[in-house]
Amino acid sequence: MKKHLIIIGAGLCGLSSAYLLQDHFDITIVEARNRIGGRIFGIEGHDLGPSWIWPHHHHILALIQSLQIQIFPQYENGKSLYEHTKGIEHFIQPRDERYRIRGGVSKLITSLYNRVDATVILNQPVETITFQDKRLRVHTCSHVIDADYIISTLPPRLMLQDITFSPALAQNIQTHLSSLSTWMGHSAKCVITFEKNFWRESGLSGFAFSHLGPLIEMHDASTDQSSALFGFCHATNTPSFAGDLQKQLIRLLGKDIQYPIDIHTIDWKKQRFTSTTKDHIATSAHSDYGYDFSIYDGRMLFSGSESSHIAGGYMEGALYAALSAAKKVQNSTI
Numbered sequence: 001m002k003k004h005l006i007i008i009g010a011g012l013c014g015l016s017s018a019y020l021l022q023d024h025f026d027i028t029i030v031e032a033r034n035r036i037g038g039r040i041f042g043i044e045g046h047d048l049g050p051s052w053i054w055p056h057h058h059h060i061l062a063l064i065q066s067l068q069i070q071i072f073p074q075y076e077n078g079k080s081l082y083e084h085t086k087g088i089e090h091f092i093q094p095r096d097e098r099y100r101i102r103g104g105v106s107k108l109i110t111s112l113y114n115r116v117d118a119t120v121i122l123n124q125p126v127e128t129i130t131f132q133d134k135r136l137r138v139h140t141c142s143h144v145i146d147a148d149y150i151i152s153t154l155p156p157r158l159m160l161q162d163i164t165f166s167p168a169l170a171q172n173i174q175t176h177l178s179s180l181s182t183w184m185g186h187s188a189k190c191v192i193t194f195e196k197n198f199w200r201e202s203g204l205s206g207f208a209f210s211h212l213g214p215l216i217e218m219h220d221a222s223t224d225q226s227s228a229l230f231g232f233c234h235a236t237n238t239p240s241f242a243g244d245l246q247k248q249l250i251r252l253l254g255k256d257i258q259y260p261i262d263i264h265t266i267d268w269k270k271q272r273f274t275s276t277t278k279d280h281i282a283t284s285a286h287s288d289y290g291y292d293f294s295i296y297d298g299r300m301l302f303s304g305s306e307s308s309h310i311a312g313g314y315m316e317g318a319l320y321a322a323l324s325a326a327k328k329v330q331n332s333t334i
């Protein structure tokens with residue numbers, strides 16, 4: 001009989017771990033949200049979470065290829081804009097080769113999910129993990145599930161905040177995990193759709209930096225079906241957000257801009273199952289991600305993108321973490 005593995009979290013790392021281990025274990029994925037994907041989330045093919053894959057992110061590119069998903073380069077032709085208190089400057093941005101997924105990054109999640117042989121339980125935040133008399137157990141508000149192994153894929157601070165461990169985690173583990181933020185957990189993202197990507201006709205790439213906001217950074221986000229821009233901002237829920245955004249678009253793209261068809265927003269700071277209050281402040285540099293903790297006789301592993309020493313925080317990191325946890329669980333004997 002196969003041993004029972006519980007994976008906590010149905011984001012990219014959780015689903016990839018299940019995909020790698022499904023021939024060897026009977027797998028249950030326990031997910032807090034009412035959907036799969038975690039930080040990977042989109043609306044109508046537009047990405048409200050991650051968008052880009054870089055050429056050196058070999059694992060994610062290989063996964064995309066194996067799932068027969070298509071990619072295309074980020075649109076960067078034309079002039080970019082820098083908005084500051086004294087006006088707007090045009091410049092040519094040096095090329096940063098990066099790719100987007102045709103149909104949106106959520107397509108990666110649904111394709112992966114369709115190939116995963118596991119029981120997926122939604123709407124069940126894990127609250128407690130216990131290890132007593134060699135019995136490893138996961139407790140949610142309505143389920144108690146026994147496991148031979150557990151892989152948690154939660155961002156580190158979230159796991160410390162939301163899951164009670166009995167016996168408690170060692171102090172060095174707690175200190176290390178609490179020092180690592182959820183990558184992009186401070187950000188808010190906004191996708192604005194239009195009839196046409198009119199900025200391209202004016203020789204603009206759609207890329208802009210701004211000190212005035214509300215968007216602090218903006219990019220072309222057009223898809224096969226729809227013309228769009230996306231931007232990062234500090235907050236999307238202020239009463240004046242839509243009006244301020246329209247004013248900024250006029251400043252950047254000219255008074256003849258088309259009126260947006262739709263504005264989709266998400267504030268990841270407010271996402272209960274992504275960020276803690278400690279993550280609300282943007283980090284000035286990419287954190288020194290990576291850890292290799294396991295507890296309870298090596299039967300409970302801490303994974304997720306932030307656990308990866310390589311590309312930690314990125315989708316590539318989530319795949320490295322999945323590979324590393326899969327190797328450890330397969331090599332373990334109980």
Ligand SMILES: Cc1cc2nc3c(=O)[nH]c(=O)nc-3n(C[C@H](O)[C@H](O)[C@H](O)COP(=O)(O)OP(=O)(O)OC[C@H]3O[C@@H](n4cnc5c(N)ncnc54)[C@H](O)[C@@H]3O)c2cc1C
Nearest residue numbers: 009011012013032038039050051052126184305313314315
């Ligand atoms: C706005 C934004 C832009 C980004 N841009 C890029 C980019 O361009 N390129 C790139 O490579 N990466 C980017 N990233 C990072 C990328 O999204 C992550 O690296 C990746 O999605 C992490 O996957 P994960 O499975 O490790 O974690 P997550 O996706 O966070 O998955 C963790 C899962 O655990 C679940 N969970 C939480 N608490 C509990 C609980 N108590 N019980 C059960 N389940 C729980 C969550 O709901 C979630 O499904 C971006 C992220 C954001 C937010």
